[in-house]
Amino acid sequence: MEAFGLLLHGFAVLLTWKTLLLMMVGLVLGVFVGVLPGLGGPNGVAILLPLTFTMDPTSAIVMLSCIYWGALFGGAITSILFNIPGEAWSVATTFDGYPMAQQGRAAEALTAAFTSSFIGSLVAVLLITFLAPWISSFALRFGPPEFFAVYLLTFCSFVGLGREDKHKTVISMSLGLLLAGIGMDTVSGQLRMTFGSTDLLRGINFLVAVIGLFGISEILLTMEERLALHGHAASISLRTVLSVWKDLPKYWMTLLRSSVIGCWLGITPGGAIAASFMGYNLAKRFAKDQESFGKGRIEGVFAPETAAHASGTSALLPMLALGIPGSGTAAILLGGLMVWGLNPGPLLFVEHKDFVWGLIASMYLGNVVGLVLVLTTVPIFASILRVPFAAVAPMIVVSCAIGAYAIQNAMFDVWLMLGFGVVGYVFKKIKIPLAPFTLALVLGSRAEDAFRQSMIISGGDMKVFWSNGLVGTITTLAILLLFWPVIDRVVGGLRLRNSAAKVEA
C-alpha cells in the first residue's frame, strides 16, 4: 500500500495548472505526430525534446510522455479512416478497422480503438505502479557485475529474439556500441576514435542520432510513396461511445489476453509492433468463426490496439526501475533524463521520488485525458491530413534541425543529423534494424563502465560474472538467449527425431 500513498503524492505534484496545460499540449502534439505520415512516437519525442530543456524535469517528462501517449492514440485514426497506418504498430488495426469504416461503422471502430488503447495502457500502468518500486528496490543491491549482466541480457535478447537477420542485428548493435565509445574515455581520460577532430571530442550525442535516424530518414522514406488519400472522417457521438462500452464486457478475454501479451513484449524488448500483430493473431486463433476476421470485426480492433498500448506503456517499466529502456521511445526518454541530470536506474526511486511518482501519476491522468480528447476531436485531427505533405515535410526538417542544434548548440550536430538521416534511410531499406542501434548508443558507455568496474573489482577475472547466484543466473540467461535460435532448432530437431522414433516403434 506504500505505492498507493506515493501515487497520491504523485497526483498532488501533478495537479497544478501549468502541468495540466503542458499535458494537454503534449497530448495534442502527440496525436498530431501520430496522425502525420513521416513522423512517429520516437522522432516526435526526440524533436520536441529541446522544448523541454528549460523546464523542470517533472514538467518536461510529463509533457514528453504525453506526446508519447498521444502518438499511440493518433496512429489508430489514420489506420481506421484511411487504411494508412500512421505508425507501424497500427498496421494490424487496419485489418478490421478499415473494413468497419467502409461499412459506415467508422465511429464505432474509432471508439473501440481508443477504448482498448486506454485499457491496455491502464493495465500496464497498474503493473508499473506495483512492480517498478519492487524491482528497483531489489536492483538497489546490484553492483557493477550485476548491471553489466543485465545490459548483456538486454543486448543478447535483441539478437536472439529479434525477427531480423541475426547478422544485421549484430551489425546494428555493435555499430551503436562503437559510436557510443567515441570521445573522451570516462575511466582513463584518454581520447578514443576522434581522429584529431575537436567536434568528435564530445562524442556522438544519442539524441542527434535519433533525430536523424528516425526523423530525417522517415521523410525520405515517406517521399518514395504515393501520398494521395481519400476517405471520410467521422465524428463520434456519445450514443456510439456508450453502445460500444456496453458491449465491452463481452470481449474481456480478448482484452485481457492482449494486455498480457503487450505487457510482456513491452518489458522484454519485443516492442509494440510485435505485440499488436500477436494480439491480433491470437484473437483470431481463439475465435469461433475465424473467417469473419478481416471483414470488419470489432475484436480485430480491440486486440491489436490493447496490445500495442500495453506494450508501449510497459516499456517504461524497465527504464524506470533498471535504467534499461524497453523500446525506442523509452530510450529517448532515458536520454532526456540524462540531459536533466537525472540518473535513470534504481536510485531514481530513492533520490527523486517526486519525479518518479509524478511521472507514474501522469500516465494515469494522461491516458484519461487523452481518451476524452481523441473521442471528442477526431474530425479535427483527421482533417490535418488535408495539409499537403509538401508543406509538412519541410516543417519537419526544420523541427529536426532545431532539435539537433539545440542539444549542444553545435552546427556539427546538424551535419551529423543529416548523415544519420541517410544511414537510417539505407538501413531501413536493406532491413538493418534501428532499434538495437538506438539502444546500444544510449546504453553503450554505461555498459562499458559497468564492465570495466567489474574488472577492476575482480582484478581482471571474468569469473566475477558468475560469482554469486544472481549475477550468474542473469549472465547464463543472457548467453542462452543469445544462442536461442540455435538451441530452439536443436531442441526442435531432437523432439522431431523422438516422435519419429516413436512412430517407427
Add this chain to the structure above:
Amino acid sequence: MSNTDIDIQIDVDDPTAPEEDSPAITSNRAVDVAVSLLLLALSVLLGYDNWRTGAAWDATGPEPGYFPFYLSVILGAASLYGLIAAFLSRKEARETFVTRAQARRVMAVFVPTLLFCIAMQYLGLYVASFFLIAGFMRLVGKIAWWKSLLTAFIFSAAMFVTFDLVFDVIMPKGPLEAAFGY
C-alpha cells in the same frame, strides 16, 4: 447509429507522385554489398585506432581501447558475413532498392535539406527555414506562391517566438535578426 455522426469528406492528391512503372536504379543486393564493404572498412579503421590506443589488459583491467577494439572485430565479422550472405542470396537480388522516380523524389527532399543546412550557417535558422518551406511547397508541392510564402512566414515566425522568446532555446541567427537587434 452512424446517421447522427457528422461525416467529413477528405481528399488529398499527390500531383508529383512517383510513377509505378519507373525502372529500378539498383537492387537491394548491390546496396547490401556496398554497405557491408563500408562497414567492413569502418571496422578496420576503428579497430586499428583502438589497437593504437591500447587494447590489452594491464594491471587495472582492460585498457581504454579494449572494449571498442573487440566490438570492431564483431562488427567486422558480422559485415563480412553479410557480404558473403548478400553474394549468395538469390531472393534479395530481385528486390528493387529504389526506382528512378522514387530516387528523384527522395533527392527532391534531400537536396533542399542539404542546402538548408548550408544556408543555416550564413542566414541563421529562421531565414533559412523560411526559404526551405516556401521553396519546397512551391517547387515540389506545386502549391500557389501566396500560400507557400504565407505558410513559410507564419511557421518561421512561430518557431522564433516559441524557441527564442518563450523557451530561451538559442538558435543560430543571421543578418536579418541582427538588423532587428536580436
